[in-house]
Amino acid sequence: MTIHLWQAFLIGVVYYLGQMGTPWVSLAGTHTIMRPLVNGALVGLILGDPVKGTIFGAAIQLPFLAWIGAGGAVPMDTALAGTLGTALGMASNVSPSVAITLAVPISLIGTMIWVLHMTVDITFVHMADTAAEKGDLKRIDLLHVWPPQITMFVFSVVPAMLAAYYGAGPVKTVIGGLSGTPLHVLTVIGGLLPALGIAMNLQAMTGKGTLMFFLLGFMLAVYSKLPILAIAVFAVIIAYIYTTLYLKKGSENA
Amino acid sequence: MTIHLWQAFLIGVVYYLGQMGTPWVSLAGTHTIMRPLVNGALVGLILGDPVKGTIFGAAIQLPFLAWIGAGGAVPMDTALAGTLGTALGMASNVSPSVAITLAVPISLIGTMIWVLHMTVDITFVHMADTAAEKGDLKRIDLLHVWPPQITMFVFSVVPAMLAAYYGAGPVKTVIGGLSGTPLHVLTVIGGLLPALGIAMNLQAMTGKGTLMFFLLGFMLAVYSKLPILAIAVFAVIIAYIYTTLYLKKGSENA
Amino acid sequence: MTIHLWQAFLIGVVYYLGQMGTPWVSLAGTHTIMRPLVNGALVGLILGDPVKGTIFGAAIQLPFLAWIGAGGAVPMDTALAGTLGTALGMASNVSPSVAITLAVPISLIGTMIWVLHMTVDITFVHMADTAAEKGDLKRIDLLHVWPPQITMFVFSVVPAMLAAYYGAGPVKTVIGGLSGTPLHVLTVIGGLLPALGIAMNLQAMTGKGTLMFFLLGFMLAVYSKLPILAIAVFAVIIAYIYTTLYLKKGSENA
Amino acid sequence: MSDKEEIEKEVLPSENNPDAKKISKKEVVKAFWRWTFFSHANYNYERLQATGVVFALSPILKHLYGNDQDAMKEALKRHMQFFNTEPHFGGAILGMTIAMEEEKSNGAPITNDTINGLKTGLMGPLAGIGDTLWQGTLIPILLSFTIGFASKGNILMGPVLFAVLHLGIIWSIGYFSWMQGYSLGKEGIAKVLQGSLLPTVMTFAQCMGPIVIGALSATFVKVSSPLKIQLGKSVLKVQSGILDKLVLGLLPLGITLLAYYLLKRKFKPTTVVLILVLIGVIGGAFYII
Amino acid sequence: MSDKEEIEKEVLPSENNPDAKKISKKEVVKAFWRWTFFSHANYNYERLQATGVVFALSPILKHLYGNDQDAMKEALKRHMQFFNTEPHFGGAILGMTIAMEEEKSNGAPITNDTINGLKTGLMGPLAGIGDTLWQGTLIPILLSFTIGFASKGNILMGPVLFAVLHLGIIWSIGYFSWMQGYSLGKEGIAKVLQGSLLPTVMTFAQCMGPIVIGALSATFVKVSSPLKIQLGKSVLKVQSGILDKLVLGLLPLGITLLAYYLLKRKFKPTTVVLILVLIGVIGGAFYII
Amino acid sequence: MSDKEEIEKEVLPSENNPDAKKISKKEVVKAFWRWTFFSHANYNYERLQATGVVFALSPILKHLYGNDQDAMKEALKRHMQFFNTEPHFGGAILGMTIAMEEEKSNGAPITNDTINGLKTGLMGPLAGIGDTLWQGTLIPILLSFTIGFASKGNILMGPVLFAVLHLGIIWSIGYFSWMQGYSLGKEGIAKVLQGSLLPTVMTFAQCMGPIVIGALSATFVKVSSPLKIQLGKSVLKVQSGILDKLVLGLLPLGITLLAYYLLKRKFKPTTVVLILVLIGVIGGAFYII
Ligand SMILES: OC[C@H]1O[C@H](O)[C@@H](O)[C@@H](O)[C@@H]1O
Numbered sequence A, B, C: 001m002t003i004h005l006w007q008a009f010l011i012g013v014v015y016y017l018g019q020m021g022t023p024w025v026s027l028a029g030t031h032t033i034m035r036p037l038v039n040g041a042l043v044g045l046i047l048g049d050p051v052k053g054t055i056f057g058a059a060i061q062l063p064f065l066a067w068i069g070a071g072g073a074v075p076m077d078t079a080l081a082g083t084l085g086t087a088l089g090m091a092s093n094v095s096p097s098v099a100i101t102l103a104v105p106i107s108l109i110g111t112m113i114w115v116l117h118m119t120v121d122i123t124f125v126h127m128a129d130t131a132a133e134k135g136d137l138k139r140i141d142l143l144h145v146w147p148p149q150i151t152m153f154v155f156s157v158v159p160a161m162l163a164a165y166y167g168a169g170p171v172k173t174v175i176g177g178l179s180g181t182p183l184h185v186l187t188v189i190g191g192l193l194p195a196l197g198i199a200m201n202l203q204a205m206t207g208k209g210t211l212m213f214f215l216l217g218f219m220l221a222v223y224s225k226l227p228i229l230a231i232a233v234f235a236v237i238i239a240y241i242y243t244t245l246y247l248k249k250g251s252e253n254a
Numbered sequence D, E, F: 001m002s003d004k005e006e007i008e009k010e011v012l013p014s015e016n017n018p019d020a021k022k023i024s025k026k027e028v029v030k031a032f033w034r035w036t037f038f039s040h041a042n043y044n045y046e047r048l049q050a051t052g053v054v055f056a057l058s059p060i061l062k063h064l065y066g067n068d069q070d071a072m073k074e075a076l077k078r079h080m081q082f083f084n085t086e087p088h089f090g091g092a093i094l095g096m097t098i099a100m101e102e103e104k105s106n107g108a109p110i111t112n113d114t115i116n117g118l119k120t121g122l123m124g125p126l127a128g129i130g131d132t133l134w135q136g137t138l139i140p141i142l143l144s145f146t147i148g149f150a151s152k153g154n155i156l157m158g159p160v161l162f163a164v165l166h167l168g169i170i171w172s173i174g175y176f177s178w179m180q181g182y183s184l185g186k187e188g189i190a191k192v193l194q195g196s197l198l199p200t201v202m203t204f205a206q207c208m209g210p211i212v213i214g215a216l217s218a219t220f221v222k223v224s225s226p227l228k229i230q231l232g233k234s235v236l237k238v239q240s241g242i243l244d245k246l247v248l249g250l251l252p253l254g255i256t257l258l259a260y261y262l263l264k265r266k267f268k269p270t271t272v273v274l275i276l277v278l279i280g281v282i283g284g285a286f287y288i289i
């Protein structure tokens, strides 16, 4: 099966819509399309076999089940993994499990696109600052949407479209060249980047004892191996008791 | 072996004495006689073979080892299970393990007697209210003991005596009719009723944060799987620290 | 191989240097020499084969890996175990694992020397009290070092030297006489003595809630089975929260 | 008489006043046994142990208010309120109550509210603590210790030993707790009135009580779901595959909180029983739970 | 007019003042949807969702400060600050912000600092709590529920059901949170100004937030060491033999604290990315991590 | 001279007073080494490290009180009190003590009680913390790291490396702690006197100390019961079948609390040793423990 240019372009658009931040489908929407489970089906639709796409998507979703993007950190690019993984897998007619081996390295390479756009967007904030000085609300509204989205569109559609169009061959060559140490390094980086996301969120916490409470949550999770919801319940209890005691007026009777 | 009427009556009396609230043996006494381990032996004595009764009682005790009746909730009627289980088991000369299969459904049916008397007794409280209005202490003393105990005696002795006298046949018929979904429903109800007991006790706690501390105890028990005594020790520690901090006068130096 | 008198004397000196409190090598130094890993090598050196001594020392170290001497409590005398165990083992040419069976009972007997010197030293404190009354700093300096160290030297060198010189035979006789109940009793005592050390340290804690916090640490360790460093991290978190709340000024707004 | 003396006299009237009514130890013990045997004689869903309290305190109340009909009426109303606790550990509350009634009848400034506060503040926590230690711990240990003998037909080391140990231990605890409560009440009444002792005891109990009752309820309320969902060819068990992964014990917790919520919303306990039964019938019949 | 009345009027100007500017529910909802769709349109390493906030509040700000250029400039600067939260749960913050802006524009004594304090005090904790419940809990559950169908090629019960449930649930939460924030802000603004509500909410969130974020990071940051040390003939694995025995998760914890420390020391996030990449390249190439 | 100046001068006399006695860094270091080597030279059951403290501070005391015999006597009595801590981490206490003695000798309003409070308030907690980190963590790690080499006869990577690492690490910690204590004492003395620093440090240490010592004791005290009870044909093991089901570690905990209780009741440590030995002999001979 060959992928036509217009199909490749549409696959690129799906990838763009799965980029966290795309306004077209809302943040929750990008979090939907970003999942291989969903974008696999969409790619399948584009290639004329949505059922097959769904099956590929479900398979590629597996290694990313616990994926979290917090604090603007994207450990792996699941949208690229899902779209390209499905497209190339279906095109070269391999089994879904082979597609997974392709998708994981792709997801690691994809994080570069994210880092790039997060950096470029800084420019538009500075432009918005100037507008704010002048009280020009309308201009901020424009700056917030158009320049970053055009950038993002280009950053996303071009590489995804090219890869889908030229197909599994070149992609495999790239991935093959990476195998061994380079891939290990990429994996390591993918594991490290979320630290920035956590740190961004932590740093935004101005309360007393933030680090201690963070440490408490970390240690509880690591040693108790409880599901995260159970820890959240404990956190509610601890926070309740802490708040009661912290805001308690000194007792008259003690 | 046949059970004579006077024996059946005495078995009914044993059941009555194992009803939580019987004043003759004190609350702790009913909690003693209520256990199949004990009432099995008494029934054995009545039927002329206390050793055999003890063996039946010990067997029937097994599924009720962790039985707790808190806040006036009785998840299963262990007194009826023990007395009837032993009596019918011995009469029909089956093995103790067969008696268990009889005893468990009996215990579920028995809870109805408990719920009934807890409801009827409300009447006597209202009568006591009227006496209180008049400052008539003596009358309250009488009302507290005689009407509820006579009621209870009738509610307990009659069904237990009849079942013991007419024997395993009819009882089995009843239980047989229950097997399948009805028994499942009874089991489910037996598992739900204790929620009222807990809720009664909880609701009687007027302190701050009751629900949070309750949740803490529940979560600790459920996730740590510690023995309850260990959790009680942790509860002492937590309560100590909480009390210290809660009643602490504001420090001068902080 | 026979052990010469001068060798036996030197072995006694190594034992003396491994006594907690010897000033020659500092407290940390005695904690170094006290370990069979180290004193085994030194005894080997004295006997002309440091490599063999090291191997014996490493073997004898094994049962004492988790040895702790806190609050002046010495559960087992590892210095005597290591020096005599290595010396007798090398002299009678047995395998290191046989030496271990010798070393453990020796370590239990050795604790008596420790208890003895801790008791005798009390005399010198009382003498120092008299000097303090007179403001005689110099005399305290002298009393602090010479009398206790001479005592300790005698208490340590004499028995170790004799045992090393007369060799495995008599030592084995003594140990043989102890086997069975006496050895069990010695083991039990070795397990009990650390309670004094803990109690000494606990008793020196004057803060509020000492016992509760102690109990908390104990229960956490016993039930969570976490490594002690993890518990220390939790202790830091708890202490931080407790301190914050304890020293908090009553809130104005609560 | 100086101001200070007057205040002291007011605080503990029975100590300085030769005419004060004095409850003898014998009376306190008598009340204890009345409570031990009759606490649950008229147990009911509306006010639980209320008449049990009046019955137990009856000789005390007669002594103190026997010839003051108004005070008696007030006292009866005071103790006809909802009351429920674990009777052996919770006996301490009634011991303290006796001490407070004694002082009150001699004119100490103890209000209805103080006594009610004491009773309602401690009954719940002591129910939780008492049930945990007694029904949740002591009895299972005694049972598992004696049941081995009994299953071999040994009457003496089986049922008899169980009965003796159980009654011996729990009555001792009850007696100790009751008398301790009384003397704490007597000695501590000045402190109690000044407010330094009671808040400590209450805060402690009101923290510890709910925790242990939470732990108890984890084994006491039993609901789980046998539901299975067919997913293609594989099967998803609702209990182990969903509920347990969210929070363990979600169903028992939910049911307990529902019952609690209903009681708080002033539903009668009998209505709550009915609702629980209904849930059981419907949920059970459809094998949802 | 008495003093007291004056104070009350000052506290909640919009309620007693017929000339006050009133934000309609429609405007609040409009702002909600602008936020829901555009929060991340210009997401960046310097100020993250800052322009997203301005964009979302844009109709509100126009209404309130449209004809007061100075107030508008001030408001824009106020909201061009660093802001980052989980947008659905954290929407409550912006709901409250709208209420505060409304009162401020009508003359209530709400300073820049109060609004900033609210935003920076809650954004972190709600990011932690929101991410935990949404990305860490809801999505994995939905995925594992639908993926079974999808792997059998079932489009409807697979991707479609996932999308519908995900959007349905999370938009509902977002809407509820936003509106709740607004009405809390309106009703509670008197309390907020008197200071009794906000400290409670903040203290709670600032305790709970870091705890859940700590738990999240335990699975989110992934570093371990493949290093092995040859000891004579046996082999010591650095990760399982040393690091795990000290404290589990030492490396992820260390890396996270490093990133945190760098940000605190005013390193730019882009620099921190570079540093993390460098650590990854060096550590990875030598198989230290 | 204004009042305020006078107070300040009083608070930190050595800083503003050209005639003040100054302890040099060299003297502080000298005291450190005297402590490091001689802390336990006369270790005993009555006052443990008391004469060790005097011996270590000896040069300091001579400098400060050398020509004031009365002050010297007082200082000696002050430091002949019971003292026990983990010497390396606990060195911080003596570093602080030196700073306080220095200020006191120059007339600062530091009483005997302040210095004693500091010493007794911190010695226990730092013993617990220090022992945990040093004996409970550092040494076992170093041992398990080097013992592998040693068992192959490798002297250098075995005993030698252990000795070097152990002394290097622990002396460094000791030195750092001591000097840090001293400068904290110097810089913080004003704060200490005003009372804001010391309570924080003390409260923290007095909470953390007992926790870690509790954890330590769980592995440090070893008692269990080999008793077995014949139940019909089956056997009940007292340790695993009863004690462990009640509370894990009941016996070690009980023995430790017994020793603690005896010390609190002013029993001499030597008597406690005897009692423990007796318990061991009786319990061991009858195989109860
Ligand atoms: O962590 C809070 C928030 O940070 C960024 O805005 C994104 O990663 C969101 O997905 C996340 O919820």
Ligand SMILES: OC[C@H]1O[C@H](O)[C@@H](O)[C@@H](O)[C@@H]1O
Binding pocket: B069, B070, B071, B072, B073, B201, D084, D085, D086, D087, D127, D128, D130, D131
């Ligand atoms: O829960 C407290 C108390 O409630 C009721 O009175 C009974 O169920 C008792 O057995 C129980 O101890």
Ligand SMILES: OC[C@H]1O[C@H](O)[C@@H](O)[C@@H](O)[C@@H]1O
Binding pocket: C069, C070, C071, C072, C073, C201, F084, F085, F086, F087, F127, F128, F130, F131
């Ligand atoms: O426990 C504190 C301290 O007590 C004694 O001084 C010795 O046992 C030391 O090894 C220990 O560090």
